[in-house]
Amino acid sequence: MFKNIKAKILKLTSNEIGIDLGTANTLVYVSGRGVIINEPSVVAVNQKTGRVVAVGAQAKAMLGRTPGHIVAVRPIVDGVISDFEVTEEMLSYLIKKAEELSKKMLGPKVVVGVPYGVTNVERRAVRDAARNAGAREVHIIEEPMAAAIGIRLPVREATGSMIVDIGGGTTDIAVISLGGIVRAKNLKVAGDKLNSDIMSYIRNEFKILIGEKTAEDLKIAIASVVEHKPALEAAIRGRDLVTGLPREVIVTDSDIREAIGPSIDTFLESVKEVLETTPPEILADVMRNGIHLAGGGALIRGLPEVLSNYVGIPVHVADDPLTAVARGAGIILEDMEIFDEMLIQNEDELPTRK
Ligand code: ADP
Numbered sequence: 043m044f045k046n047i048k049a050k051i052l053k054l055t056s057n058e059i060g061i062d063l064g065t066a067n068t069l070v071y072v073s074g075r076g077v078i079i080n081e082p083s084v085v086a087v088n089q090k091t092g093r094v095v096a097v098g099a100q101a102k103a104m105l106g107r108t109p110g111h112i113v114a115v116r117p118i119v120d121g122v123i124s125d126f127e128v129t130e131e132m133l134s135y136l137i138k139k140a141e142e143l144s145k146k147m148l149g150p151k152v153v154v155g156v157p158y159g160v161t162n163v164e165r166r167a168v169r170d171a172a173r174n175a176g177a178r179e180v181h182i183i184e185e186p187m188a189a190a191i192g193i194r195l196p197v198r199e200a201t202g203s204m205i206v207d208i209g210g211g212t213t214d215i216a217v218i219s220l221g222g223i224v225r226a227k228n229l230k231v232a233g234d235k236l237n238s239d240i241m242s243y244i245r246n247e248f249k250i251l252i253g254e255k256t257a258e259d260l261k262i263a264i265a266s267v268v269e270h271k272p273a274l275e276a277a278i279r280g281r282d283l284v285t286g287l288p289r290e291v292i293v294t295d296s297d298i299r300e301a302i303g304p305s306i307d308t309f310l311e312s313v314k315e316v317l318e319t320t321p322p323e324i325l326a327d328v329m330r331n332g333i334h335l336a337g338g339g340a341l342i343r344g345l346p347e348v349l350s351n352y353v354g355i356p357v358h359v360a361d362d363p364l365t366a367v368a369r370g371a372g373i374i375l376e377d378m379e380i381f382d383e384m385l386i387q388n389e390d391e392l393p394t395r396k
């Protein structure tokens with residue numbers, strides 16, 4: 043008897059999932075289980091049949107390597123849905139997988155993160171895609187808020203917290219106090235931009251064409267915004283622009299630093315801009331509590347130090363920065379009442395934001 047009741051409660055509470063629908067990676071948090079899915083946001087589609095061939099890591103491995111009729115698509119661009127049908131397919135695949143992995147019934151309650159400042163239309167697309175993918179209830183949370191909750195910043199207290207989430211398509215910079223976003227900025231300088239900076243640099247300086255994936259691997263392997271001792275090096279292969287033949291060159295951290303320098307400057311300037319308009323009391327809190335970095339870009343070598351020197355405020359990198367938003371969505375799911383006012387409830391009655 044008791045056993046049954048317990049089983050029922052478990053079943054009810056586990057029917058909730060949090061989704062971080064990122065430009066680069068999509069993570070799924072299942073209540074009581076934690077983050078159980080972490081896949082690149084890539085879908086491979088057969089254009090002849092219109093069917094999805096692969097989702098996630100399998101599809102990412104196909105990027106740039108597909109035969110004519112198969113295309114590998116990244117359905118989320120700059121943090122928002124650019125291909126609605128493919129996003130829906132990806133979400134239903136992931137929700138189904140989450141349900142299989144956690145062995146529970148259909149129609150979960152879902153919390154999805156969206157970048158700060160997306161439009162009503164963009165938010166509605168996320169909501170509709172999640173509903174069509176089988177979600178029973180969809181709640182939307184702004185990603186910087188979810189990330190801050192995920193790393194357990196005191197977001198509901200009368201103290202200022204600052205979070206900078208450097209993802210694939212966008213960087214969200216936000217100052218939070220009393221459960222709301224006080225100042226924020228969303229910029230399109232993030233991981234993908236650094237990859238394209240690296241591609242252009244290698245093309246201009248070495249006269250070699252490399253693909254997006256090679257650029258990203260290079261960034262993760264050797265990018266450093268401060269001089270690295272000993273120098274970091276990587277061998278890359280690409281097509282020689284002059285001969286059209288393959289060629290290998292050695293690239294160093296100093297090359298990458300030069301390549302991404304202008305984007306890093308834009309990033310630093312943006313954080314400074316947000317600080318400049320932050321009310322003084324909250325600014326004092328941020329100076330004391332520091333700036334918290336999340337997202338994959340938080341792992342760029344030397345970035346915390348460079349940012350800290352630039353703005354004169356301590357900078358902390360979140361533990362496991364790539365899962366902060368998904369963990370935040372999970373914490374919200376488990377305590378829906380507490381976080382209720384932070385969720386974006388009704389598309390037609392959006393609170394006006396300062
Ligand atoms: P999103 O939320 O937009 O999906 P993520 O927070 O998952 O983005 O971060 C993905 C981005 O972080 C990608 O651009 C990836 O190249 C970058 N990234 C991941 N790990 C590292 C690393 N160690 N160094 C630099 N960049 C990284």
Ligand code: MG
Pocket residue numbers: 062064065185207209210337367
């Ligand atoms: Mg993200």
